[in-house]
Amino acid sequence: MNIKRIAIVIGLLIASGCVNYGIAQKSKKKKKKEENKIIQEFPKNISPERSVDQAEYIFAEGIKHVILEDYKKALVLLEESERLNPDNPTTKFKIAQVYYDMEKYNEALPYAVKALQIDNSNIYYYLLLADIHKARKEYEQVVKVYKDLLDIVDGSEEYYFDLASAYLHLSDYKNAIEAYNKAEGIFGLNEAVVRQKQRIYLNINDLDAALAEGQKLVDAFPSNSGYAVAQAQMLFSNDKFEEAENVLSKLFEKLPNDPEAQLMLAKIYQKQGRTEEADKLMETAFLSNDLEVENKLEVLRNYLQKEDDRVKTEKGKKLAEIVVKVHPESDLSNGIYGDFLLYEGKKKEARGYYLKSLKANGDSYEIWQKVINIDWEFQEFDSVVIHSESALEFFPNQAQLYLYNGTGNYVLQKYEESMESLEQGKMLATDPDLKIQFNAQLGDVYYNLEEYDRSDDAFEDVLKQDPNNEHVLNNYGYFLSVRKENLKRAKELGEQLMKLAPNSPTYQDTYGWILYVSGDYKNAVKILEKAANASDNGTIVEHYGDALFKINKKDEALIQWKKAKELGGSENEELLDKKINQKDLVE
Known part of the structure; x- marks a missing residue:
């Protein structure tokens, strides 16, 4: 045709x-x-x-x-x-190509073979046949196709690289090296080929050959610091410190202020115990704008991993300070300096640098978490809400952020906003434990919105999965007692709570109040007395006074109410004042 x-x-x-x-x-x-x-x-x-x-x-x-x-x-x-x-090879080639595109490699193979049998001078016929054999993982056949191509078709020398790759699939390292050497002889020294050959030599434990390959690049390009540093790194990794230092010394004759070489030499000095020289050289390298911030961070992370060595951590912080000064707008430099401050316990200062990092690049979930955790630790719930909302702009599918936001709004008594965030996050949560946290918090939110059925359902969902969840046992039981509804269930919850934490004043108060609302004043007094004696919480002491009044110990009740007034923290100060002034139980 x-x-x-x-x-x-x-x-x-x-x-x-x-x-x-x-x-x-x-x-x-x-x-x-x-x-x-x-x-x-x-x-x-x-x-x-x-x-x-x-x-x-x-x-x-x-x-x-x-x-x-x-x-x-x-x-x-x-x-x-x-x-x-x-007899037309083009038609057979095209049929093979269509079958190949349809991923029908068995059907493609005979057409590709026949096309090449008819015309063995067309380079594209070889390449298609090789691709079909690759798809069938027949690398011995791939090798044969490339060898035939290189033998028969003039100008096909570039396919020595593909031949070498095929040999590698067969773990035939000797022939792979030979193919790369032929390509190098034709096209000249090539970094990608040298690096591939080095990987092969290292794979077969021939370090000398790998180093010889790297030295070829160093000798051919003496002013290229990257090749010298890479060679020094390989020597360093194999404990050949003096040889590595010699490679860098020759580089410094041409490039005396190269920061990557300075950094590499500092690592060598550290290994040799030349600490003072290493520290000085490291600082010099870090002061250079020519050293990428990513390279500096790699060093700093190693310092952070040595938390048990305060001296090294202090050195790391000093270097991190340099990085922030040299790269003040970098999200990476501000983030790593924040980590060193956090390690020192300077959490608010750390948060400041984390926020600078996020301003430069907000796409770091890890740093958002650190910021919000610091907010939470200092009970700055306004900040929890603001920062979780900002984080959600970058990570709208992270359920944990909705939990932060919903809980923060709950503490701020913004119950509608809290419910909205928690419901959204609950839909995204895949971790069963995380879903439990959402339901536990939703139970509290719905209660405060006076959606009691939904509150009860949320709490019951938690207890089905986690029957010993102390937060839910406590809040659910207490809420039922306040509502004076389903007191039998409330008492069950209180009893379970006492089994889990019998000496907790908070939980004793909950169980005692459930008994009080149920009319079991005698037992309520016993439990609430323990809670009041172990706590400085005004509400707990007030509850104890109420229970005393119910068993006609009115003078003692008045003493407890006055004590509650002094402690503060009553749920209803006005009501407590009436009890004291009227010397009567006002409910």
């Missing part, structure tokens, strides 16, 4: 508008008729010359469908073209 002629046919078809999206929109039935019409346009018993013409025409029609990625219809036409002209 005349390839140029086919290209002209396709070009004319495209120019005349035959290849357009309208074809793709025709009905399947109509398309099938058109295909059959094309195939049947010429009689079967025709002269060879007319058969070739028909094959070329059908081939062009098939290519139209390939362009539209309508591979099934393309194959019908291309295989008919191949039947009419079975």
Whole structure:
């Protein structure tokens, strides 16, 4: 087949508008008729010359469908073209290519083989056959195809790289190296090839050969600090400290102030115990704007990992201070300095640098968490809400942030906002433990919104998964007692709480108050007395006074109410004042 002629046919078809999206929109039935019409346009018993013409025409029609990625219809036409002209390698190649694109590698293989048998001078036939064998993970065959290509087709030398890669898949390191060496001999020294050869040599434990490869780059490009530093790093990693120092010394003759080389030499000095020289050189390197902040951070992280060595941590902080001064707007420098301050316990200062980091780049979930945890520790719930909302702009699918936000709003008594955040986060939570936290907090929120059924349901959901959840046992039981509803269930919750933490004044107060509301004043007094004696909480002491009054110990009750007044923290100061002034239980 005349390839140029086919290209002209396709070009004319495209120019005349035959290849357009309208074809793709025709009905399947109509398309099938058109295909059959094309195939049947010429009689079967025709002269060879007319058969070739028909094959070329059908081939062009098939290519139209390939362009539209309508591979099934393309194959019908291309295989008919191949039947009419079975000696045409281009048609076989195209059929193989379509099957390959459809990931039908078994069907593609024989067509690709036949195309190459007919014409072994076409580089693309080799490449397709190699790709098919790769897809079938037949790397021995891949090697054969590339070797044939390199032997037969002039100008194919670039495929020595692919041949080497195929050898690597077979773990044939010797031949892979040989292929890379041939490529290097043709195209010259190439860093990517050198690094690949080094990886191979290291994989077979031939350190000397790996170092020899790296030295080639150092010798060829003596002013390239990256090659010298990389060579020194390999020597350093294999405890060849003096040799590494020699490589860097030669570099310093040309580039005396190269910061990467200074940093590498400082590491060598540290290993050799030359601490003072190492520290000085490290500081010099860190003061350079030419040393990337990422390289500095790699060093600083190593200092942070040595938390048991305060001296080294102090040195790390000093270097971090330098980094912040040299790179004041960098999110990375501010973040790492914040870490050193956090380690020192300077949490508010650390938060300031974390916020600078986030201002430069808010896409760090870890730093947002650190900021919010510090907010929480200092009970700055306004900040918890503000910072969690800012974090959600970057991480809208992080359930934990909604928990922070919802809980912060709850503490601030913004119950509607709290409910909205908690419900949203609960939908995103996949961790069962996290869902328990959401439901526990929602139980509190719904109670304060006076949506008691929803509150009870949320608490019960928690207890189904975690029957010993002390927060829920305490709050749920207390809320039921305040509402004076389902006191039997409240008492069960209180009893369970006492089994888990019998000496907690807070939980004793809850259980004692449940007994008080249930009318069991005698036992309420016993429990509340323990709580009041162990606590300075005004509400607990007031509850004890109420229970004493119910068993006619009115003078003692008055003493407890006055004590509660002094302690402060009563749930209702006005009501407590009435009790004291009227010497009577006002409920």
